[in-house]
Amino acid sequence: MSEPANITITLPDGSTKDVAAGTTVGDFVKTSIGPGLAKAALFAKYDGAEVDLTHKMDRSGTLAIFTPKQPEGLDLARHDAAHIVASAVQKLFPGTQVTIGPTTEDGFYYDFARDKPFTPDDLEAIEKAANEEIKKDLPFTRKEVSKEEALELFGKLGEKFKLEIIEDIFAKGAKSLSLYTHGEWVDFCLGPHGPSTGRVGVIKLLSVAGAYWRGDHRNAQLQRIYGTAFFTQKDLDAWMNQQEEARKRDHRKLGKELDLFAFHPAAPGAVFWTANGTMLFTTLQYAMRRMCLANGYVEIKTPLLFNKMLWEKSGHWGKYRENMFLILDPEADPNLPEEERASFSLKPMNCPSHHLFYEMKRRSYRELPLRLHTQDVLHRNEATGVLSGLTRVRQFQQDDAHIYLMESQIAEEVAKLTKLIAKVYDAFGLAFTAKFATRPEKKIGDDSLWDRAEAALEAALKSTGLPYELKPGDGAFYGPKIDFDVADSIGRKWQLGTIQLDYVAPERFGLGYIGSDNSEHRPVVIHRAIYGSFERFIGILIEHFAGAFPVWLAPEQARIVPVAERHTEWAEEVASQLREAGIRVEIDRSQGMLGAMIRDAQLAKVPYTLVVGDKEVAAKAVSPRTRGTGKESDLGLTPFDQFFARIKNEAEVPY
């Protein structure tokens, strides 16, 4: 037998080490780097591919070791955790079928097929059993098998879903399948996995939910168990605390506490805006109107209710009807299906009525781009299960606009739009990401139109230099779109703004304009929204600011707190001067203790609490206090004129 040849391993710092071919990653780290790292190591990247520590290195290449210190390490542990949970589930509930169990940003889930649902008690038992598997510190071992071996193994286990996945994997050209075993339990998996179950730390199961096999609602409904894992209990506790903090700024909770909006079972998915909430709404409306006017838009209003002939023309009847509220014709034969009895529908989108508006007149190329802005009320009959607070409702208003332009104007207009969107989001400190979404399955318009629309929109997006993610098949049924996602301060992503390019509607509506050549041309339409909908945007803002709105947006901008009854006269004087300048100010007339009145104002998150007592009356002053605790929020005795100038400035709309 000949000696194994030496290979050269290059480490991330550029240094190289020679070892015998066939050495495992784990042994290499122990002997050539150090026992400390060997102990901490979870997996490695060998020539760019993720591998187990037991992987035998057979050629020269780069090697990077991952430990719990890297985010990749935690992700691996959560993947290990998913396997451990699945093994615990099958141990406790024989007959349960396993499917898939990927990691997520915050943890992992695993989908199971079982006749009976998992109860909260079951979850507790599973969590306990999973953490016992961790204590046993069972090694993860890897084995490569052929398609036949894999089918036989999982066939014997009766894992129908696994068999389906195995067929798929080999159909896609795989030559073998890797199996991972810990204890008695085996699953196939690309890997890598950590050295043993003990390295996972601690598993916490969070919830159980329904999920469809392969994400298709026509398929079997599985039970998805959500969980997370951390290397230490301390990390888990910290994360749980953070989640608890996040729940405190939930807009549905704050909406009640700050008296911003409400819902009633009589109108599911439709908002009752209180005086405070209405102030948020109308202030945002005002700001958007102002910005639109400054940027070449005109605002129009169109009907809310339209004859179904419009929806047939626009394509909504065919592609969007299930989301539309229909008005049935009382004269129609009651035996007919609903869609045939329908005569009118509430509008779910503004576009068709804008197209009607456009074609009411002869249009000249000199008018283009023609930018029509609308904040009308829309109704969409959303499925009951998707309604959620302000972020998903049935009745809402978009800061909608349709821009009619020549194809040659697309790039410049899209660039302008992305700038506007960035300006608005920046004013709130909202960071956004862009997504480019292409033609969906359910669409109108032929492929050549879509080719042009997608190419034009993507080219315009590219030219802005914004980074973006590609979302194939995610476009609107009438055109490709750029969506703007905003993460709230706790990291959840929401789709707000959108820019959608539409070549189809101008065809369907026969829109035209007279060009400089005195002949008729077809315009292109851009659908766009910046807030998205006022409802969702306000929901995001509530969470983003945790209810502590900037002065210009706050429903109540200042609250005057008289120290004693004799100070109300000056309080009234201050209030009326502020009100005359358009500042929204209230006087606390409860005549309670000063501390209690200040506490009330703080809990209401009013930007300025103005304490007025003997000193303030004498000096024609106020003692403002900003939000927050302790001395630093007390601005001290301030001449009224000075405070007036300050709040007046801060009440200005920033865009």
Place this chain on the structure above:
RNA sequence: GCCGCUAUAGCUCAGUGGUAGAGCAGCGGUUUCGUAAACCGCAGGUCGCCCGUUCAAACCGGGCUAGCGGCUCCA
């Protein structure tokens, strides 16, 4: 729409088959106060709705409605 969970006073919540409870908010009174909760008292509920089981139901069962966590869908 699908899977699971939840629904008690304006709000937050306790109450596991035998006459419905607390704190806060509200109302009345006392207190007139200097930077996050004064004190005393009063009132407040067809226990989401309907049907059933039971001598007896907030509590057990079924249905419906709404909400919550997800899935599918979406601004």
